[in-house]
Amino acid sequence: MNAIEYIQQHIQSLDWKREPRGLYEPIEYALQSGGKRLRPALAVIASDLFDGCRDDVLPAALALEVFHNFTLLHDDVMDNAPIRRGRPTVHIRWNENTAILSGDQMLIEAYKLLSEVKPQYLPQVISLFNKMATEICEGQQYDVDFEHRDDVSRDDYLMMIRLKTSVLLATALQIGALIAGADNDAQLSLYNYGINIGLAFQLQDDILDVYGDPATFGKAIGGDILCAKKTYLLLTALLKADAEQKKQLMQLLTDKTLPDQHKIQSVTALYNQLGVRKICEEVMNNYTMLALAELDKINAPEEKKLILINLAQKLLARKE
Amino acid sequence: MNAIEYIQQHIQSLDWKREPRGLYEPIEYALQSGGKRLRPALAVIASDLFDGCRDDVLPAALALEVFHNFTLLHDDVMDNAPIRRGRPTVHIRWNENTAILSGDQMLIEAYKLLSEVKPQYLPQVISLFNKMATEICEGQQYDVDFEHRDDVSRDDYLMMIRLKTSVLLATALQIGALIAGADNDAQLSLYNYGINIGLAFQLQDDILDVYGDPATFGKAIGGDILCAKKTYLLLTALLKADAEQKKQLMQLLTDKTLPDQHKIQSVTALYNQLGVRKICEEVMNNYTMLALAELDKINAPEEKKLILINLAQKLLARKE
Numbered sequence: 001m002n003a004i005e006y007i008q009q010h011i012q013s014l015d016w017k018r019e020p021r022g023l024y025e026p027i028e029y030a031l032q033s034g035g036k037r038l039r040p041a042l043a044v045i046a047s048d049l050f051d052g053c054r055d056d057v058l059p060a061a062l063a064l065e066v067f068h069n070f071t072l073l074h075d076d077v078m079d080n081a082p083i084r085r086g087r088p089t090v091h092i093r094w095n096e097n098t099a100i101l102s103g104d105q106m107l108i109e110a111y112k113l114l115s116e117v118k119p120q121y122l123p124q125v126i127s128l129f130n131k132m133a134t135e136i137c138e139g140q141q142y143d144v145d146f147e148h149r150d151d152v153s154r155d156d157y158l159m160m161i162r163l164k165t166s167v168l169l170a171t172a173l174q175i176g177a178l179i180a181g182a183d184n185d186a187q188l189s190l191y192n193y194g195i196n197i198g199l200a201f202q203l204q205d206d207i208l209d210v211y212g213d214p215a216t217f218g219k220a221i222g223g224d225i226l227c228a229k230k231t232y233l234l235l236t237a238l239l240k241a242d243a244e245q246k247k248q249l250m251q252l253l254t255d256k257t258l259p260d261q262h263k264i265q266s267v268t269a270l271y272n273q274l275g276v277r278k279i280c281e282e283v284m285n286n287y288t289m290l291a292l293a294e295l296d297k298i299n300a301p302e303e304k305k306l307i308l309i310n311l312a313q314k315l316l317a318r319k320e
Numbered sequence: 321m322n323a324i325e326y327i328q329q330h331i332q333s334l335d336w337k338r339e340p341r342g343l344y345e346p347i348e349y350a351l352q353s354g355g356k357r358l359r360p361a362l363a364v365i366a367s368d369l370f371d372g373c374r375d376d377v378l379p380a381a382l383a384l385e386v387f388h389n390f391t392l393l394h395d396d397v398m399d400n401a402p403i404r405r406g407r408p409t410v411h412i413r414w415n416e417n418t419a420i421l422s423g424d425q426m427l428i429e430a431y432k433l434l435s436e437v438k439p440q441y442l443p444q445v446i447s448l449f450n451k452m453a454t455e456i457c458e459g460q461q462y463d464v465d466f467e468h469r470d471d472v473s474r475d476d477y478l479m480m481i482r483l484k485t486s487v488l489l490a491t492a493l494q495i496g497a498l499i500a501g502a503d504n505d506a507q508l509s510l511y512n513y514g515i516n517i518g519l520a521f522q523l524q525d526d527i528l529d530v531y532g533d534p535a536t537f538g539k540a541i542g543g544d545i546l547c548a549k550k551t552y553l554l555l556t557a558l559l560k561a562d563a564e565q566k567k568q569l570m571q572l573l574t575d576k577t578l579p580d581q582h583k584i585q586s587v588t589a590l591y592n593q594l595g596v597r598k599i600c601e602e603v604m605n606n607y608t609m610l611a612l613a614e615l616d617k618i619n620a621p622e623e624k625k626l627i628l629i630n631l632a633q634k635l636l637a638r639k640e
Contacts, residue, residue: 019458020462020465023461074420074421074424077417077420078417097398097464100394100397100420101398101461104394104423104424104457105454105457107427107428108427108450108454111431111450112454115446115447115450123435123439126431126435126446127435130428130431130432130435133431134425134432137343137421137424137425137428138339138343140421141340141342141343141421142340144342144417144421145340
């Protein structure tokens, strides 16, 4: 059974048929609405790499998935997002208070699962988990802060997406390796692989948001342009633009009368002039290479590493 | 130094001068806005009872206070409460999203503090803490559910306030005793003391909301009547009322045209007719007696128990 199948099976067997239903039904809804299960799968894959026992890593892997879905529940309230994985979000299906309270309970459930980790690993696992959870909240706050700042650098942006996206992938891998008995160096290499793959993943997401094929990309194209989100593409464009191009770009982004499609096309045309896509792809490829280099340092059978190598390459080639 | 002074000192020394300020400033604001510090003080008092080392119990005590303030932050959003301890609530001073995200981070900070508990006690302390945190969310959900139900019994109400109020006091005491090395029986007696004292406390709160002296009671009198909250008083009144009185009571509570003071006076007059206050005070006194009886079971010097005996008696006599 591959790691994702293993996780799917055990996510399904979590029991949410508890009272009061108003608290637990939204949790069940959120956790059964699909999703890639990437984070818990990474913990299992890391454990497999060192011949760890999957059942030992399972509680932590499930904690990571429940935690991830907790962040989605609260993020969707904060972003006022109506749809998640093709279904109404919890605050739409129920209400905001439900999304807040059931989300809180999911965070507590994550810690309950985590506490089932074997005692000899528990203090370290909790410490890694707490650090990661803190960084994700910090990343979310920076993301909000950046909307209102006009001095955001590309390094600021990379720092923010490292916190918001990468550390959860990296920590999933490290915890999986830790519980499988891997040494510190191997744990660290996997952590760094996760950081770099996460950055590459987010940069690809930013690129697809502008250049993706509407037929295969899950979301509408141009969403980031319409809300003037300070992505790596926009920050690069602002850096490369001359005074005239910069003025033009700012006007386009702040113009509230312009039809959406017109705005998207004009900004994309400017991006093309400035060669923004290519720069962004190079940075992304570089992070992918850094991720693969971390795998090289790990003393484990090459055929077992293949799944992580493939994951990196799949990310680079993905269209959705 | 008494337990509350000890806690105050250490709460002040928690460092929230971290970045991003948008995340940590509201946490600092919430934790420095006063409050009785009752919960962490109870953990220290329980530890003192068994000659425990205060510094050993401190991380868990602080975790309980941070957790308590996390629940207040999110509850205030859910209740749309504008004022807390005489100052604007976080969602008013900043905004709702800030209250959600900084609240989430406070819950994580509580677990960070908790993880500093000595390793030999950590699994048990985390398990008690998780159970308590879950019960508080469940209690909050029942509280919301009861607003829309017309079949709430007095036992339902007691179950709800046990979850929402008592278990945090009880768990604070148990964790303090546990870390001080008390045996299971003593831990359980302190837990039960906390449960009973919490129920008495909430019943007193319900009584004061109707019969309190506006000069000394912190909140406006009659708030529960105006929002037709199903308190022990109202549920008792509904139980004792004959058909005519019940009809009258329901009309008063649901009448939206009635001036506030008129409504409060008329409902209070009906409570007086039905002898509701006396019944409620008897139930409250009974819980206080049960709490004191639990203290009797504990093998500790009487002079050390005095602070918990006094606390129980102070609760009974309080006017605010």
